Amino acid sequence: MNNFIKISHQKVLTIWLFMFFMLCSDISLSAKNMFQNPEMNQNFKEFTGIVIDSKTKETLAFATINVLDTNISTITNSDGEFLLKVPNAFVDNDMHISFLGYQSKIIPLSSLNGEDIHILLEESAMQLSEIKINAPKDAKSLVKAALDKKGEHNFTEETMLTAFYRETIKKRRRDASLSEAVVEIYRQPSTSSKGDKIKLIKARKSTDYSRLDTLAVKLQGGPYSAIYADIIKYPQFIFNEHTLEDYEFSFDKPTEINNRSVYVVKFKQRPEIMDPMHFGKLYIDAETFSLISAIYNLNVENKEKAAELFVKKKPNRVTVYPTEAAYRVDYRLKDNKWHYGYSNIQLTFKVNWKGRLFNSIYTLSSEMAVTDWSKVMNDDPSRRETLRPTVILSEEASGFSDPRFWGEYNIIEPEKSIESAIEKINKHLEKRQNNS
Template identity: 55%
Template structure:
């Protein structure tokens, strides 16, 4: 059985551990069962709805909802939908809804319904008087200053974060693999060189091998794919001391986020640099020089060079190359300190077999949202055997899909309609596969 393994090598100018594995399958798909868990549905309330532009009614993607005065938070999906869970004894308070370039809104919990909530946000109009005429002229110097101040502006205590992670693999528009997990992130201070540790709390998955033809893709690295997009913690993978000089930085428009004035800085690799680097936008808080968001893509103009960043080994009769590689990271603020809140990675590849008339297009999406956090008072980390390895393939570790209350009180990213449809289909298959007189046994 031949296999193709693709990966970012560990390099100073590329984000590591975005892997995929392609294996020619000569086996039948497995039917996965599950054991139902007791849920704590009586201990929390949940609210569903959408966040939209007040004028156009357009869904706002990756808008943040946070219960004021707490660390409970969630984020809208690519259709603008959200699912927020709060303890049942929390009857008062506001949900702060924020989105880049829009005015934040406080919505009283008492006004939210269990479902079909529509929250509208207004565009934050910039006034000329708001533009800081003393803005620095050197955009590159501002980026360097922002990176240098991470110890002052970001969490300086060890922190234990709860996060929801989802990864999907599609063949063209069809979902063929879906994995989800709740993980504990042992986040070290931003001023520390110690890397973060990740512990798996619970996970579920499904793969429809019938849609993969003879090719099965697996995303290796799991939550680390998204965690390493945290530029402020891991700047060496995009803006190392040696590679930052390979970019051109320019000031673009200004905007607002959470009612704060934000510089938007565009960056792109210099024309004299031949290696594939990145281009995108950095959103930097005017007042305290804090990176609040970043959106960027890998330069894949030269597909041969771009493919070398991923492909280590391959069968002789197949070519694989990326057609799009995109990243996003968002930070959140509490009590004057910022912390990693959300990130996603999108990868699209073409797989071209020499003996096939048409090539195949596969896309992979990995996203992770921090849904709660607390100070890690002891600073202790999980034992080595309890930590996720950076080589993890989550779809090999998870145990299959369970009932809709599988996550209990944990906040998750609301599934998109296509994913939700795939989950319902999986659940129907499980019910049909369930043996009479008992539940199916959990499988690994």
């Protein structure tokens, strides 16, 4: 029975609390326990490049890149850049590139030199009449049909996903903190009452608390925040059988992904609903009615109520409220089923101190990309090995190291601004070590 039946909007949304951010007093910067780069034989080949719109020449962020006939994949960063590590056994396979609203492309890896790869994708659009007309009678019925496809989005048995997770903090436009991790997600099938588990494999961080004034901003929930953005497996955070009635749904212009016709459904809360709810677009496969992507925001017009959903702890003389809460989740097609593949969360907060003339604006971002998966053979991690759902990643990691730190693990290529911030922070850490 649904545990979320007959509870208010406020309580439904409050469940997000443990997966987001809290404010607390300052934490001193430490350069101890720096990770050392392990010596290892390179048994893989790296492919680096950029994905671009063929007409506008604009870069395409969040494009999916995977190696066909394998579970290996990655995602482009906000600059459209990617880094894909392919084991030597698969360097003769093809690379598949897809992006929402564009025609997908397949390229033999053997035809690429491994560096400075430019991939041009062509935009794809169609009229609603061009796609199948066996859809439910209205947009709301289509959304219900997509949510009912829960079993088709999940594996039928427990599966271990390997994923790369990153969370960043910016003060206005300046990078202040970066934490990264490779994790294993023990994904439970939809028929199981067990919750998903996450095991930390590798982690590192760089933080310059001098840029955070006397306030430290933390992401509570860490990697769990990313998997809870999966609205198919965890619909209770946005849509359940009661809150679904408080949304308005309408069709938008259809599109295409992976050369498949896609319905686009817009949704927003009804005008008489005063509690903060979500608005955005759902991308639903026209043939299977499976949700393949969702891009949405939380309505933060009511500052006080929106703040209650995120801020767990703060000094009394500080007022904190969100100005933006944006989410994205993408699913990937594998064996004719759509599975969770990527999620992105971006929160922007305004911080006002009593007695100060100017306020501070912080942007906190987290993203996770599934880079591989395999079936679990009765080797669940112990409770001691898994992360708590209330974990704060930056407290589980220590120090930073060179890019080879990750070895053969696939990661999301960092943005240039983040690379620059890491370089400056590393110099700061080295200076502190030399002076100590």
